[in-house]
Amino acid sequence: MSAVPGARSHHNRRPRLRRRLRxxxxxHGRTVRDTADHLLRTPLATVMTAGTLAIALALPAxxxxxxxxxxxxxxxxxxxxxxxxxxxxxxxxxxxxxxxxELRTWDGVVQVELIxxxxxxxxxxxxxxxxxxxxxxDENPLPVVLALYTAPAQMGQxxxxxxxxxxxxxxxxxxxxxxxxxxxxxxxxxxxxxxAVWLLGAALAAAVLLVIGNTIRLExxxxxxxIQIMDLVGATPAxxxxxxLYSGAWQGLLGGLLAWLLVVLAVSxxxxxxxxxxxxYDTDFSLQGxxxxxxxxxxxxxxxxxxxxxxxxxxxxxxxxEPT
Amino acid sequence: xxxxxxxxxxxxxxxxxxxDLSLRLEPGEMAFLTGHSGAGxxxxxxxxxxxxxxxxxxxxxxxxxxxxxxxxxxxxHRREIGMIFQDHCLLGDRTVFDNVALPLVAAGQPRRExxxxxxxxxxxxxxxxxxxxxxxxxxxxxxxxxGIARAIVGRPPxxxxxxxxxxxxxxxxxxxxxLFERLHQVGVSLLIATHDQDxxxxxxxxxLRLHQGRLVADSGRW
Numbered sequence: 001m002s003a004v005p006g007a008r009s010h011h012n013r014r015p016r017l018r019r020r021l022r023x024x025x026x027x028h029g030r031t032v033r034d035t036a037d038h039l040l041r042t043p044l045a046t047v048m049t050a051g052t053l054a055i056a057l058a059l060p061a062x063x064x065x066x067x068x069x070x071x072x073x074x075x076x077x078x079x080x081x082x083x084x085x086x087x088x089x090x091x092x093x094x095x096x097x098x099x100x101x102e103l104r105t106w107d108g109v110v111q112v113e114l115i116x117x118x119x120x121x122x123x124x125x126x127x128x129x130x131x132x133x134x135x136x137x138d139e140n141p142l143p144v145v146l147a148l149y150t151a152p153a154q155m156g157q158x159x160x161x162x163x164x165x166x167x168x169x170x171x172x173x174x175x176x177x178x179x180x181x182x183x184x185x186x187x188x189x190x191x192x193x194x195x196a197v198w199l200l201g202a203a204l205a206a207a208v209l210l211v212i213g214n215t216i217r218l219e220x221x222x223x224x225x226x227i228q229i230m231d232l233v234g235a236t237p238a239x240x241x242x243x244x245l246y247s248g249a250w251q252g253l254l255g256g257l258l259a260w261l262l263v264v265l266a267v268s269x270x271x272x273x274x275x276x277x278x279x280x281y282d283t284d285f286s287l288q289g290x291x292x293x294x295x296x297x298x299x300x301x302x303x304x305x306x307x308x309x310x311x312x313x314x315x316x317x318x319x320x321x322e323p324t
Numbered sequence: 325x326x327x328x329x330x331x332x333x334x335x336x337x338x339x340x341x342x343x344d345l346s347l348r349l350e351p352g353e354m355a356f357l358t359g360h361s362g363a364g365x366x367x368x369x370x371x372x373x374x375x376x377x378x379x380x381x382x383x384x385x386x387x388x389x390x391x392x393x394x395x396x397x398x399x400x401h402r403r404e405i406g407m408i409f410q411d412h413c414l415l416g417d418r419t420v421f422d423n424v425a426l427p428l429v430a431a432g433q434p435r436r437e438x439x440x441x442x443x444x445x446x447x448x449x450x451x452x453x454x455x456x457x458x459x460x461x462x463x464x465x466x467x468x469x470x471g472i473a474r475a476i477v478g479r480p481p482x483x484x485x486x487x488x489x490x491x492x493x494x495x496x497x498x499x500x501x502x503l504f505e506r507l508h509q510v511g512v513s514l515l516i517a518t519h520d521q522d523x524x525x526x527x528x529x530x531x532l533r534l535h536q537g538r539l540v541a542d543s544g545r546w
Contacts, residue, residue, distance in 0.1 A: 019434060020432070022434055023432050023433060023434040023435075024432065026434060026435055027429070027432060225413075225415070226415055228413075229413050229414075229415065229426065230426065230430055231399075232373070232375070232402065232407055232413070233402065233403075233407075233426050233427035233430050233474070233478075234399045234400065234401075234402035234403035234427060234430055234431060234478070235399060235426075235430035236396075236399045236430075237399075239399075239430055239432075
């Protein structure tokens with residue numbers, strides 16, 4: 001091909017599809033690298049933006065973990081007795097065992113555990129700190145207790161109350177205590193927390209959009225002359241927009257990564273205290289961190305917010321192509 | 325190649341920059357546009373590059389009706405027009421090579437093609453050895469040649485230049501005009517706005533003189 005200007009060859013005007021695809025990939029690859037370079041050349045500004053984004057993104061993520069962990073916690077508590085049936089003190093342990101066996105056949109009852117008088121006394125001695133006073137007693141004053149484990153899925157509040165009433169109506173029963181109410185309340189709180197995650201998430205997503213929109217706006221201002229020249233030499237609006245969108249994506253992703261690190265750090269810092277607390281309550285509960293899915297969602301959402309934020313900024317500040 | 329039919333361009337703040345102007349430039353023609361500043365030279369060039377649209381009248385470039393050209397086609401129109409500015413409009417933070425490559429990058433050319441064409445354009449303006457330099461390190465004559473290389477790198481059939489020698493001494497100006505003549509010889513259409521009337525009057529090319537937005541003199545085709 002000659003180097004003669006004006007001699008536009010047919011071959012160049014209509015590049016083959018593969019050539020075009022390669023050029024397109026080349027361009028995008030180059031933009032990805034250029035925008036990353038650009039961010040690395042201004043480390044302070046980049047870190048500050050990413051830090052702001054990270055805090056905004058970490059908050060809903062952490063709240064989500066609080067909800068997840070509370071749920072897990074109630075899950076383990078639901079396995080503890082929902083109803084404690086205190087038997088009449090006159091009922092013998094043998095009779096109590098027979099009753100327990102019968103109750104196990106009832107609908108909704110998963111398991112029945114018998115707490116003998118001696119066990120009850122031992123537990124009371126251990127937890128109440130009144131060991132000395134107990135030693136003064138001639139005989140064990142405690143009744144036999146049947147701890148009923150219910151199937152949480154099938155048992156609503158009403159069903160549990162009915163069951164409690166039936167148990168109290170038994171000739172051997174003295175009184176029954178329903179423990180489930182506070183679990184229901186806790187679940188209500190968790191539900192509220194879940195809504196709060198969404199609300200807070202939406203508010204902070206808007207904050208992320210504003211932050212990224214603003215940094216992109218500044219970037220557009222800084223590169224005004226470059227944009228004008230690109231415009232004059234025949235760059236399409238999509239081409240002019242592209243580096244800013246990638247820049248937004250990078251910043252969002254960086255903020256997301258930093259947010260992820262913050263959450264991981266927070267979880268690992270809390271793991272010790274939570275473990276000690278769980279040991280005090282005699283459970284093997286351990287704090288659940290971000291799983292792969294949540295992490296992916298966090299990073300993808302951050303990058304998407306970055307692109308959206310810069311898209312909004314670019315749309316507002318890049319309308320210079322239209323001739324007047 | 326370039327046709328103006330009864331074109332008027334009115335700016336709300338300063339009135340008519342062009343008044344009922346008609347003009348026709350043949351393919352491969354080279355013409356100079358002269359007149360005092362404010363006579364409408366820049367406006368005329370801007371209408372060809374679709375940087376601005378006429379208030380009234382028809383502008384056609386290469387058979388294309390610019391009045392009806394939709395916005396999304398404008399970038400493709402500009403790729404067929406090389407524009408040269410008095411203040412070069414180069415990017416100071418890019419190398420000469422990158423500056424010249426801009427139109428090809430914007431047009432989505434593959435990298436190998438870009439390298440080849442940029443070097444061909446730099447060779448034509450005699451700056452091949454400076455491709456790694458930054459524009460700010462160059463003399464203003466060299467900077468203007470970089471601007472010309474960028475205008476011709478996409479091999480556009482039309483080249484517009486707005487006061488390309490405005491900041492240059494006579495010696496450098498002659499070099500630049502010599503470059504334009506070489507482009508003319510290979511078939512490019514050129515329209516060059518200049519206030520350097522004495523020089524262009526001695527050259528064997530068409531002269532168009534604007535005064536207060538009207539075409540007051542046309543030396544006709546050579």
